[in-house]
Amino acid sequence: MKKYILVIAALLIASNLQAQMESEKLDHNYDEIANRIIEAAMADTTAFESLSYMCDVFGPRLSGSDNLENALDWIVEEMKKDGLINVGREPVMVPHWVRGNESWTLIFPRTANMPMLGLGGSIATPKDGITAEVLVVKSLEELRERASEAKGKIVVYNYEWQGYGKGARFRVHGAKDAAQAGAVASMLRSVSPIGMQNPHGGMMLYADSIPKIPHAAITLEDAALLQRLQDRGITPKIRLYMEAETLPDRLSANVVGEIRGTEIPKEIVALGGHIDSWDAGTGAHDDGAGCIATWKAAKLLHDLGIKPKRTIRAVMWVNEENGVRGGKQYAIDHKDEPHHLMFEFDSGCFAPTKVGYKGPDSLLYYMEQFEHLFKRIGDIEVKKGAWGVDAGPMARQNNVPLMNIGTANDDYFWYHHGPSDTIDKIDRKDFNKCVATIALAIYIYSDI
Ligand SMILES: [Zn+2]
Numbered sequence: 001m002k003k004y005i006l007v008i009a010a011l012l013i014a015s016n017l018q019a020q021m022e023s024e025k026l027d028h029n030y031d032e033i034a035n036r037i038i039e040a041a042m043a044d045t046t047a048f049e050s051l052s053y054m055c056d057v058f059g060p061r062l063s064g065s066d067n068l069e070n071a072l073d074w075i076v077e078e079m080k081k082d083g084l085i086n087v088g089r090e091p092v093m094v095p096h097w098v099r100g101n102e103s104w105t106l107i108f109p110r111t112a113n114m115p116m117l118g119l120g121g122s123i124a125t126p127k128d129g130i131t132a133e134v135l136v137v138k139s140l141e142e143l144r145e146r147a148s149e150a151k152g153k154i155v156v157y158n159y160e161w162q163g164y165g166k167g168a169r170f171r172v173h174g175a176k177d178a179a180q181a182g183a184v185a186s187m188l189r190s191v192s193p194i195g196m197q198n199p200h201g202g203m204m205l206y207a208d209s210i211p212k213i214p215h216a217a218i219t220l221e222d223a224a225l226l227q228r229l230q231d232r233g234i235t236p237k238i239r240l241y242m243e244a245e246t247l248p249d250r251l252s253a254n255v256v257g258e259i260r261g262t263e264i265p266k267e268i269v270a271l272g273g274h275i276d277s278w279d280a281g282t283g284a285h286d287d288g289a290g291c292i293a294t295w296k297a298a299k300l301l302h303d304l305g306i307k308p309k310r311t312i313r314a315v316m317w318v319n320e321e322n323g324v325r326g327g328k329q330y331a332i333d334h335k336d337e338p339h340h341l342m343f344e345f346d347s348g349c350f351a352p353t354k355v356g357y358k359g360p361d362s363l364l365y366y367m368e369q370f371e372h373l374f375k376r377i378g379d380i381e382v383k384k385g386a387w388g389v390d391a392g393p394m395a396r397q398n399n400v401p402l403m404n405i406g407t408a409n410d411d412y413f414w415y416h417h418g419p420s421d422t423i424d425k426i427d428r429k430d431f432n433k434c435v436a437t438i439a440l441a442i443y444i445y446s447d448i
Contacts (some may be wrong), residue, residue, distance in 0.1 A: 011019035021165035021195050028235040028447070034373040034440055036057035036304055041436035047296035048428045051289055052080065055423045060280040064096025064250045071275065072384070074318055075255050075295075078291030082299040084314065092329045094252040097121055099279060100243025104187070104218065107131065109229065111337035117201035117280055117418075118242045119171060120322045122215045129186050129241035130154065130214065136223070136230045143181055151182035154238060158223040162415055167191035171202050175215035185214045185240050186202040188223070192413045195220030200418040201278050203322040216243050227437040247337035252318050254326045257295070259302050261310040261446070268334070269446045270313045271298065271438065274320030274327075274390055281421030285412065289349030289434070290428055291316050297438035307448040310340050317390035320346070325389035331397045341445055345377050345438065351378055351430045352437040353404045357399025358386040365448065370444055377436050403445065405437050 041047075058071040072089065079087040097120050105447040106112045135153045137143045143155065155178035157170040170188045178186035190200035199217045206212045229236045255275065261267065273290025277283020295314040318326035343360075355374060357364050367382050374380035388395055395402045407430075415421040 011155070029299055030370060030373060030440075030444055033306060033443065034376060037300065037306070037439045037443070038436045041300055041439060042429075042432050044300070044432060044435070047292060047435055048431050050296065051284070051292040051426070051431070052423045054292065055284045055288055060098070061275060061277045061283055063094040063252065063276045063295040063322060064098070065246065065279070068252060068276055068318070070252055072255050072316070072360075075275070079255070079257035079295065079314070082257070083302050084298065085260060087255075087257040089253035089255055090329070090333055092252050092254055092318050092323050092326050093249045095320065095323050096247040096250045097213070098247060100124070100245065102216070102242040102244070103215065103405075105239045106236060107239055109234055114218060115197055115199050116216050116218050117199040118214070118216045118244045119201060119204040120278070121206070121246065122175070122180055122242065122244050123202050123212050124244050125185065125214050125240055125242045129239045131237070131239040132184055134226055134230070134236045134238055135183070136227045140243055143177060147181040150178065153183055154185045154187060154240060155181065155183040156187045156218070156223060156226050159307045160229045161193050164191060168202065171217065172205055172440055175204055175213050176207050176210045179211045183213060185216075187216045187218050187240070189220055190217045190418070191218070192416070192418065194414050197221055198418050198420050199280075200416065201280055202417045214240060214244070216240065216242065234417055241291050243408045254318050254330055256315040257298075257307065257314050259298055259312045261312070262307045263309040265311045267310040267338050267340045268313050269308070269310050269343065269442055270315050270339060270391070270394070271345075272315035272317055272390070273345050274318070275316040276319050276321050277421075278321055278417045279417040280417070281415070282423065283421060284423045284426055285348045285421050286416050287320065287346045289431060290345035293349065293431060293434045294343065294345050294438055297435050297442065300435060300439045301443055306443060308443055310446040312442060312446060320390050324389055326340060327393045330390070331393035334394065335397060339394060339398055341403055341442070342393040342400050343394045343403045343438070343442060344388035345405055345434070346389065347404065347408055348409035348416070349426050349431050349434055350409045350412070351405035352380050352434050353378070353408050354406030355380060355437065355441050356384045356386040356404045356406055357382070357384060357401065358403075363401065366448060367441075367445065373440060374437060377433050377440075380437060403441060404435060405441070407434065
């Protein structure tokens with residue numbers, strides 16, 4: 001009998017809990033708000049046009065460039081027109097690397113001019129360029145084994161594509177490894193799964209203790225060509241010419257704009273992307289879309305008269321690509337301000353598939369309750385796990401939860417850091433879905 005009483009008691013407690021959770025859900029019924037957000041985001045044409053305008057009119061936005069400063073000035077004015085408050089520039093000193101003219105030419109066994117991109121931070125070649133034989137290697141192990149052959153040559157890394165991270169290792173650190181082996185310059189197969197004669201740039205690093213040599217990206221096709229020639233016993237000879245230089249740091253800025261919270265305005269939900277880009281394309285996917293989608297998600301809530309409890313702050317972080325000075329400066333400038341969430345979108349603008357969260361499990365469970373609302377936008381899951389290059393410094397310093405949206409970005413590295421990262425690669429509908437997902441996620445989270 002006792003056993004039955006215990007079972008009945010347990011069932012009563014369980015049903016009580018269930019009822020409590022149900023009422024919690026009822027208290028937070030975002031059904032109607034979700035529909036309004038999604039409908040408005042999907043019908044909108046102005047946010048995509050802003051992204052397109054910025055990419056077309058201001059072009060690429062490399063740190064230190066006039067293009068970047070002009071885009072920042074435009075954003076300040078546009079945010080004000082959008083009705084955001086406390087809009088302004090927050091000063092950040094950024095590095096100023098300039099590409100200049102550059103070229104590489106195959107000299108032996110035939111003559112041909114080839115596409116290339118010098119890597120961000122690289123030094124120039126001497127005025128007459130560097131003319132040398134090539135040593136192609138597939139790995140660092142091969143470079144070490146053949147180090148005696150590398151002296152006085154241009155080392156070319158023709159590694160096998162195994163994802164972005166592994167390829168980027170050769171881009172970021174390859175010049176140091178090649179210089180240690182005695183090479184006079186280094187080049188690498190672009191960090192991309194696909195060629196089409198499209199070189200991809202990005203940042204690279206030197207070490208004070210190792211001689212600095214010029215470092216550049218070439219196309220997949222040309223890296224494979226040099227490999228085939230070498231495999232046939234033909235040693236290719238090339239001429240590399242680069243004018244790249246690093247000028248003194250330049251004053252730039254993070255740009256911020258806010259929607260004031262109604263109940264807890266002191267607490268900040270910060271969301272944004274990085275406004276700087278590499279200089280080959282126009283930084284449409286990386287990360288113009290991340291900037292405009294987050295800023296316009298905030299504007300969408302404002303336009304709909306949906307009032308968040310906490311203050312929502314759009315942040316256009318500067319200099320993610322070659323320094324993360326904007327993200328670091330934001331953490332310094334706002335260290336005393338309570339932040340409820342740091343949201344970053346920098347993973348390519350494709351159909352959203354995930355709302356990722358890194359923070360207390362209880363708040364993850366809370367967000368998971370509303371997964372069905374995101375399913376109205378697309379096949380979107382609420383999942384554990386988020387990251388932030390720009391949002392990271394503040395998140396780590398003040399122990400603030402992080403959030404991202406993930407996208408179906410299988411094609412991202414076709415465009416990323418290359419001349420093909422232009423607005424025509426972004427699907428308008430996918431962009432609007434990203435805006436809807438961000439607006440819904442930050443509204444629900446800011447309402448906790
Ligand atoms: Zn990026």
